[in-house]
Amino acid sequence: MNQQQHTLGNIAAHQGSIILIDKPRGPSSHQVAAWVREITGVSSVGHTGTLDPPVSGVLVILLGRAVRLTSILHQDDKEYIALLRLQGDVSDNDLKEVILHFTGRIYQRPPKRxxxxxxxxxxxxxxxxxxxxxxxxxxxxVKCDSGTYIRSLCHHIGLACGVGGHMVELRRTRSGPFYEKDCVTLHALRDAVEQARTGDETALAQIIRSPLEALEGMPRIYMKESAADAICHGARLSSRGIMSFDKFQMEDLVVMMAGEDLIGIGEALMTSSRIVPGEKGLVVAPRLVLQDTGIYPAVWKTHTPREKSLKRTDC
Incomplete structure (x- = not known):
């Protein structure tokens, strides 16, 4: 096994990793993800929040098991810098008033393309x-929900001004907790990989990020290691398996941790104020798991077929 395989093999292991790419104008997000796959040698690669080919900026690339977080991370809000060209003369006061009316909830229909x-x-x-x-x-x-069409927003601002308008250029400056200053170019990633091949992993280590950074702000719940394997099998987490937790409400998404390991993401079955550690009561139902089974001791197993049913296990 060569040095590159040894270094990058750890990217996809355990809970996966994240690389923040400053996407250039021209290629599609899918093409950029393919290039990252080629550079790193990691087979499982995805991204959150598609950027059209003419758009540049923050593209969150998921590697290894972190790809499983796509359905959650693509919902993160975004921030953009857009260049709008008006097709007629509009005073500053009129333009500012129109812009004010587009703050808040708006209706949009995806473009024909x-x-x-x-x-x-x-x-x-x-x-x-x-x-x-x-x-x-x-x-x-523009700071907005995920899935907002900035091209449509610019078009509608122009219409509201009475002169028409269209988007000339667009750059994403933030995706969730990640800003453009956190990103690296594809060239920088390739250089870091080449350095890692020679034994210097410093640059690559600075580029690779933990999925926990993407889950910043989401409440966490820490479980006993004796409960972790059952969760990896799909069992629900009960108060008996909990050590500590942040505040959350029923139906909130929570980050499930065992020590420093990210086990997965679950949906709260009760509010945190009702949890009594050590007592009965189902607290979290797993929605996605990032760890393999068999990593943690399987002390949750019982002796009857009924008790072995994972959906009924109380961990």
Whole structure:
């Protein structure tokens, strides 16, 4: 096994890893993910939040078992810098008033070129501000829900101004907790891999991130290691298997931990205020698991067929 395989083999192990790429204009997000797969040698690679080929910026690449987090992480809110070109003259005051009306919940229909069904949808614009203006060119900062079409937003702002408008350029500056300053280029990633081949893993270690960074802000619940294997088999976590926890509400998504290991993500079956560690009561139902079975001791097993049913196990 060569040095590259030895170094990068650890990326996909255990709970997977994340690499933040500053996507250039031109290639699709799928192509960038394919290049990362080729550079790292990791077979399982995905990404959260597609960027169209003309769009640049933060692209969160998931490697190994972290790919299982795609369905959760793609929901993270996003931030963009957009360049809008108005097709007529509009005063600053009128433009600012129109922009103000687009803050909050808005209706959008995906463009005809979109790969998703063109059903009317509701998205929230959390923040929308004009950063600069040069005649009919307007620089906007947009903080919004995932799945917001900035091209449509620019078009609608132009219509509301009474002159029309379209998006000229777009860059994603944040995805969830990750900012553009956290990203590396594909060239930097390749250079780091080449250095790792020679035995210097310093640069690569700085690029590779833990999935826990992407789950920042999500409540955590720490379980006993004796309960971890049952969770990996799909069992629900009970108060008996809990050591400590953050505050959360019923139906919240919670991060399930065993020591420093990320076991997976689950849905809360009760509020944290009702938990009594050591007592009966199902607390979390796993939604996705990142660890293999057999890593932790299987002390949860019982002797009757009924008690061995994982869906009824109380860990």
């Amino acid at each position: 979109s790969a998703v069904k063109r059903a009317l949808r509701i998205r929230e614009i959390h923040e929308l501000e004009m950063l600069d203006r040069n005649d009919r060119l307007v620089l906007l900062r």
